[in-house]
Amino acid sequence: MRVLLVAYGSRGDIEPMLGLAGQLRESGAEVRMCAPPDFAGLVEAAGVALTPIGRPVREMVKGAVTGTAPRPPEGLAERAAAVTATTYEAVTAAAAAGCDAVVATGLFPAAAGARSVAEKLGVPYVFVAYFPSYLPSPHHPPSALPGWPFPPEVSDNQALWDLDAGNQNVLFGTGLNAHRATVGLPPVDDFRDYVLTGRPWLAADPALGPWQEHPGLDVVQTGAWFRPGGLPLPAGLEAFLDAGPPPVYVGFGSMPVRDPQDVARAAVGAVRAQGRRVLLSGGWAELALTDDQDDCFRVGEADHHALFPRVAAVVHHGGAGTTATAARAGTPQVVIPQMADQPYWAGRVAALGIGAAHDGPEPTLASLSAALGTALDPRTRARAKTVAGLVHTDGAAVAARLLLDTV
Incomplete structure (x- = not known):
């Protein structure tokens, strides 16, 4: 079996995937990863082949935290569309040697590109979150997208998640569907639901980050994914x-x-x-x-x-x-x-x-x-x-x- 892991984000998105990779390899599966080039050494040191996604993310993260990065000429929707297309290209290249399943995490536009490849290939796709509040639930509110604050008069969690779904359709869904048209795939009606599927995984420990069940989403909580430890210290x-x-x-x-x-x-x-x-x-x-x-x-x-x-x-x-x-x-x-x-x-x-x-x-x-x-x-x-x-x-x-x- 050949599994493709897709993680577009910081090291915190990559490390757990390497924990999963180790367990899959012990079971006899072949594993390849798509991740930002910042983590090439980390991934390859774990014995996992890497296909890089786009440009390094370090400066992007630094700019988001410090506010020192120059403002790009394009807006959030254009940048998201570029991430979707770039991820699609990387995952397609990585899957050329064969792929039986795709597991994705990190930024939603990247995961949308990964799922489009899985759909094109006709193989299973799983989205994994590392913390409960990344997933829609009436028990907690969503995080507002950059530049798209929620109306201050809205406080109901479910209403906020409904607004979030609409915002994601506008910001991310349009770019996804434009790209899907170029590769022969039909449009997606609900961007967020497409990324998450009806059964996302939650790789968080139940004692540390418990999931509160509700009828709207069938979440599978696996527990946190750890890489094998015990390496000698310097x-x-x-x-x-x-x-x-x-x-x-x-x-x-x-x-x-x-x-x-x-x-x-x-x-x-x-x-x-x-x-x-x-x-x-x-x-x-x-x-x-x-x-x-x-x-x-x-x-x-x-x-x-x-x-x-x-x-x-x-x-x-x-x-x-x-x-x-x-x-x-x-x-x-x-x-x-x-x-x-x-x-x-x-x-x-x-x-x-x-x-x-x-x-x-x-x-x-x-x-x-x-x-x-x-x-x-x-x-x-x-x-x-x-x-x-x-x-x-x-x-x-x-x-x-x-x-x-x-x-």
Whole structure:
């Protein structure tokens, strides 16, 4: 069996797919991935062949977070149509060697292009979300599309989702149908329903991100998809960890921040104020050490599954994968959400009592010190250890079996 995985987004979209890829390969399936070229090294290091989709996304993400990217001449609808067409081309090329199923995640216009290829080939297609609020439900509101705010007088969740469906048809459906006409496919009436299907998958842990059932959507919650962990940590990092008590990890993964220097200063100062050492991850935020004191260490790539059980707390942006990995390790968290699903995970961390949700994307010494005070409280650590025992570790295996059964 040959499976094509499509993930257009940040590293948080790619990593879980590699967890699924590993389980599929163990079952004897051949796997290829379509993803942005930013992650070629990551995908190929996992032994998965990559067909890149379009241009790197790093600058696009940076512009969305910091507001520093130049305004493109085309609007959102035109950019979405280009993503749909580019993804269609990449997935078609990747499927040339054979394809029995397509699994897609990330931006909806890219997933729409992927489903069009699956439709053209006559093979099963699955859309996967990594957090519940990405899927329509009367139990939570949708996120407004850029430049398309919802009317302030509308507060009913179902009414907001209805508005969202109409907005997506205007912004994304028109471009999708124009492209489908060029490849001999009929028009789509409801863009969002076409992307999601009536039975999307939810790759989130039930204890961390539970799905509330309702008649409108048949969601299959598999549990979070983890890549196999246990890779050796860099020698310098091992030496730092061994040289003193557990440090506080601070990192934002493939998420830029508005002012890296201010964030680094606030983080280092707040951690030191708690009497802790600092482990700073550079990442796309480009965080750097603020001085040469030996209580701080800057790390590049490191296996979070191996690292997080050895730190006192994890300060991060609130990506689905980082949140789940820290929760699985039983390590308290401080979530400083920047965009997308991150406010959702910040709220869940606070609600579960396994850490603190920072108010807003720009920490100060005072605000981060207060959040760390909550996270480093012994009661928070005890609660984090309890919740860790509830986190499922077999989500990718469950999804692989479902896909094999489907095909």
